[in-house]
Amino acid sequence: MAPPPAPQTMKERILETADKLFYLQGIRAIGVDTIAAEIGISKRTLYNHFPSKDALIAAYLERRFVQPRASDKAPAEQILATFDSLERRFAAKDFRGCPFVNAVAELGPADRAVKKIAIAFKESRRVWFRDRLNELGVTDAEALATQLVLLVDGSIAQDLVRDDPAMARAAKEAAKVLLRNAGVDVGDKAAAKPGKRAARYP
Amino acid sequence: MAPPPAPQTMKERILETADKLFYLQGIRAIGVDTIAAEIGISKRTLYNHFPSKDALIAAYLERRFVQPRASDKAPAEQILATFDSLERRFAAKDFRGCPFVNAVAELGPADRAVKKIAIAFKESRRVWFRDRLNELGVTDAEALATQLVLLVDGSIAQDLVRDDPAMARAAKEAAKVLLRNAGVDVGDKAAAKPGKRAARYP
DNA sequence: TTTTGGTTACACAGACCTGTGTACTTAGGC
DNA sequence: GCCTAAGTACACAGGTCTGTGTAACCAAAA
Numbered sequence: 001m002a003p004p005p006a007p008q009t010m011k012e013r014i015l016e017t018a019d020k021l022f023y024l025q026g027i028r029a030i031g032v033d034t035i036a037a038e039i040g041i042s043k044r045t046l047y048n049h050f051p052s053k054d055a056l057i058a059a060y061l062e063r064r065f066v067q068p069r070a071s072d073k074a075p076a077e078q079i080l081a082t083f084d085s086l087e088r089r090f091a092a093k094d095f096r097g098c099p100f101v102n103a104v105a106e107l108g109p110a111d112r113a114v115k116k117i118a119i120a121f122k123e124s125r126r127v128w129f130r131d132r133l134n135e136l137g138v139t140d141a142e143a144l145a146t147q148l149v150l151l152v153d154g155s156i157a158q159d160l161v162r163d164d165p166a167m168a169r170a171a172k173e174a175a176k177v178l179l180r181n182a183g184v185d186v187g188d189k190a191a192a193k194p195g196k197r198a199a200r201y202p
Numbered sequence: 203m204a205p206p207p208a209p210q211t212m213k214e215r216i217l218e219t220a221d222k223l224f225y226l227q228g229i230r231a232i233g234v235d236t237i238a239a240e241i242g243i244s245k246r247t248l249y250n251h252f253p254s255k256d257a258l259i260a261a262y263l264e265r266r267f268v269q270p271r272a273s274d275k276a277p278a279e280q281i282l283a284t285f286d287s288l289e290r291r292f293a294a295k296d297f298r299g300c301p302f303v304n305a306v307a308e309l310g311p312a313d314r315a316v317k318k319i320a321i322a323f324k325e326s327r328r329v330w331f332r333d334r335l336n337e338l339g340v341t342d343a344e345a346l347a348t349q350l351v352l353l354v355d356g357s358i359a360q361d362l363v364r365d366d367p368a369m370a371r372a373a374k375e376a377a378k379v380l381l382r383n384a385g386v387d388v389g390d391k392a393a394a395k396p397g398k399r400a401a402r403y404p
Numbered sequence: 405t406t407t408t409g410g411t412t413a414c415a416c417a418g419a420c421c422t423g424t425g426t427a428c429t430t431a432g433g434c
Numbered sequence: 435g436c437c438t439a440a441g442t443a444c445a446c447a448g449g450t451c452t453g454t455g456t457a458a459c460c461a462a463a464a
Binding site for chain 2: 413414
Binding site: 173 | 227228230231298299300302303304306307308309310311317320321324325345348349351352353354355356357358359360362363364369372373375376379380382383
């Protein structure tokens with residue numbers, strides 16, 4: 001089960017470790033010494049691969065900016081599956097919110113480079129929702145896509161402070177209502193109003 | 203129009219300045235020297251009022267934890283007004299997200315004290331929504347209240363990175379749909395589906 | 405007037421941080 | 435064997451940060 005020795009490049013080893021430490025403990029909280037020590041390399045080697053900590057931060061965020069892979073499931077399913085995946089990530093103990101939002105919060109509004117990539121990331125997520133909604137023939141896909149990313153980011157923020165994966169389920173239920181309201185069939189009609197009422201969120 | 207000289211206590215002056223700097227530039231980004239210099243007092247004085255920076259941070263967050271004042275408007279109106287108020291705050295140039303979420307993001311998961319007050323704050327907001335929903339006779343007020351705070355925090359996070367007050371309006375529209383779905387009358391029935399489609403969120 | 409409490413000016417210890425300089429070692433390709 | 439590229443060890447400059455120690459100051463209360 002353990003993957004083969006992994007012929008990783010040094011740059012990748014650095015990035016991998018920086019990612020883990022930056023994400024889990026915060027960008028400002030981690031010094032380059034700590035990263036180098038964690039890998040067991042000298043600080044000099046790190047600076048031979050990245051000219052500055054800022055460059056390392058930028059590379060860290062760019063590495064986090066992965067496009068969600070294509071899927072052959074129905075668009076509505078894909079959209080809802082987003083929230084299931086979110087719930088799984090919340091449940092993992094190494095989840096610490098959105099790295100882009102955290103970076104903006106930590107580094108402040110002055111850091112234009114960080115803000116730029118954060119905006120790009122958020123917009124890419126919104127566009128992903130919008131494209132699926134267009135496939136479904138939703139009238140105002142732009143507006144609904146925005147509302148869905150609000151639910152995603154809202155549940156991430158809430159989970160960050162509360163450590164409660166149920167936030168993802170709450171977001172999913174809300175998303176269902178919004179989708180149904182836009183004429184999308186999301187099955188499971190009953191759960192909306194009376195009868196078997198949805199699980200409680202404490 | 204300018205308020206009278208304001209017989210502020212020294213402690214309050216420190217807190218006020220700490221609030222401004224911590225919130226706008228980040229807790230880690232601001233040193234106690236900076237705060238003292240901004241007021242024009244010596245660092246010694248600051249440490250005579252707060253035993254440590256941690257204590258100052260805690261006091262800063264506690265000061266931010268204000269209960270929303272009571273209102274005699276109808277509950278549904280109060281709920282929706284939340285999002286209007288949010289939009290106004292987004293439009294102000296000194297808005298920098300939720301101080302509690304930011305603090306948790308900045309200080310990391312290790313800081314139990316900060317996390318505790320952040321959780322209390324988030325819960326107080328959720329309870330506020332829930333109480334209004336109960337007044338409206340909504341069936342599952344708990345779940346719906348959670349969904350509404352997701353919209354609030356989602357729009358805050360999105361505005362933090364995008365600087366786009368329209369996020370508050372998007373949240374408000376989503377909130378209307380959720381409320382209507384729970385049987386609450388929020389007027390303005392048309393905006394939901396076809397006809398005059400809602401404003402676009404870029 | 406004397407005392408007292410808050411304040412100031414200022415130095416400083418001890419950490420930690422980013423980034424650099426330098427000389428040494430090690431491994432592979434020629 | 436020799437050269438090159440990459441990494442290592444380690445010191446250090448220059449900065450920032452939190453927190454303390456100390457002596458002087460000033461105003462108001464006693």
